Amino acid sequence: MSIAFPERHNLAHLPTPIEKLERLSQLLEGPEIYIKRDDLTGMGKTGNKVRKLEFLVAEALHDEAQVLITCGGLQSNHARATALAAAKVGVKSHLVLRDSAGSDIDGNLFIDRLVGAEVTFITQQEYEQVDDIMQRLADDYAKQGIKAYVIPEGGSTALGALGYALAIEEAGRQMKAMRMEFDHIISAVGSGGTLAGMLLGKSAYGLKAQIHGINVCDDAPYFQERVSNIMREAKRRFGFETSLQKKDIDIIDGYVGKGYGLSRQEEIELIKLVARTEGIILDPVYTAKAMFGLRDQIRKGRFAKQEKVLFWHTGGIFGLFPKRGLFF
Ligand SMILES: Cc1ncc(COP(=O)(O)O)c(C=O)c1O
Numbered sequence: 001m002s003i004a005f006p007e008r009h010n011l012a013h014l015p016t017p018i019e020k021l022e023r024l025s026q027l028l029e030g031p032e033i034y035i036k037r038d039d040l041t042g043m044g045k046t047g048n049k050v051r052k053l054e055f056l057v058a059e060a061l062h063d064e065a066q067v068l069i070t071c072g073g074l075q076s077n078h079a080r081a082t083a084l085a086a087a088k089v090g091v092k093s094h095l096v097l098r099d100s101a102g103s104d105i106d107g108n109l110f111i112d113r114l115v116g117a118e119v120t121f122i123t124q125q126e127y128e129q130v131d132d133i134m135q136r137l138a139d140d141y142a143k144q145g146i147k148a149y150v151i152p153e154g155g156s157t158a159l160g161a162l163g164y165a166l167a168i169e170e171a172g173r174q175m176k177a178m179r180m181e182f183d184h185i186i187s188a189v190g191s192g193g194t195l196a197g198m199l200l201g202k203s204a205y206g207l208k209a210q211i212h213g214i215n216v217c218d219d220a221p222y223f224q225e226r227v228s229n230i231m232r233e234a235k236r237r238f239g240f241e242t243s244l245q246k247k248d249i250d251i252i253d254g255y256v257g258k259g260y261g262l263s264r265q266e267e268i269e270l271i272k273l274v275a276r277t278e279g280i281i282l283d284p285v286y287t288a289k290a291m292f293g294l295r296d297q298i299r300k301g302r303f304a305k306q307e308k309v310l311f312w313h314t315g316g317i318f319g320l321f322p323k324r325g326l327f328f
Pocket residue numbers: 047048077078154156188189190191192193194195283286287314315316
């Protein structure tokens with residue numbers, strides 16, 4: 001298949017390492033667990049969003065945009081990564097964040113402020129129209145003669161997803177060098193672009209591993225729809241060929257817990273366990289819920305002992321700090 005990859009602006013430190021979680025694998029008495037360290041794509045620009053931003057920022061620069069507009073929750077990793085990427089390439093960032101303006105300037109929001117992002121706070125209800133709100137902001141900038149580039153929630157467009165198609169190619173190369181093949185890849189799912197990109201990459205680069213998403217909000221049918229829409233658009237725009245049906249998109253549902261961004265004590269305890277067993281720091285919003293799901297699925301016997309599982313660490317460390325009160 002010939003895929004027409006558009007321009008890409010280098011932002012991430014790649015390839016990220018793959019490491020074996022020796023002690024955690026023993027402790028859970030299940031498959032061999034490895035970890036793909038996309039928490040190491042950068043220092044400030046850490047996490048999965050940076051891979052998507054390489055394509056989105058390239059398009060913004062190509063369009064000669066002077067401001068990047070995007071949105072998310074108050075502690076959005078994507079918004080923070082966008083603000084840092086904007087600073088890096090010398091344009092302004094304007095973030096539309098859901099929640100109250102009175103919140104502590106902590107975690108991701110602290111970094112947003114540090115790098116000079118302009119922030120507009122909106123309510124949960126207003127957020128339902130966030131695409132319109134961002135478009136109105138872009139129109140206001142246009143009236144002042146400033147060109148804006150709008151990045152939808154999570155950077156989860158077909159263009160952004162290309163970052164994860166290439167991440168699968170990267171993992172495939174690493175597997176060859178390690179002379180091993182993973183049976184399963186597990187990732188958290190929040191807006192669907194990462195999983196869509198991984199599934200596109202799997203078919204493009206012939207990876208055998210089954211790819212599973214663990215949703216941290218909404219439910220499986222919602223994400224099957226959303227992920228398949230992103231994939232359809234990527235097929236149309238960039239020439240991917242995949243016969244994957246919506247029903248074949250494997251979303252392991254049941255680990256949203258108290259809700260998006262809300263932590264159960266068991267999830268906090270798991271963050272501590274992984275930190276103390278492996279020196280790996282999970283974030284409370286995405287990777288802790290995904291690891292919680294993985295551990296539970298191991299206990300339920302879904303992954304056989306002789307199998308190899310690659311847990312994709314998608315970053316999010318700054319989201320830990322506003323939750324410090326839940327830990328000790
Ligand atoms: C740390 C982290 N992990 C995983 C995800 C999920 O990625 P996606 O939004 O592409 O589904 C996100 C963003 O939503 C994230 O910030």
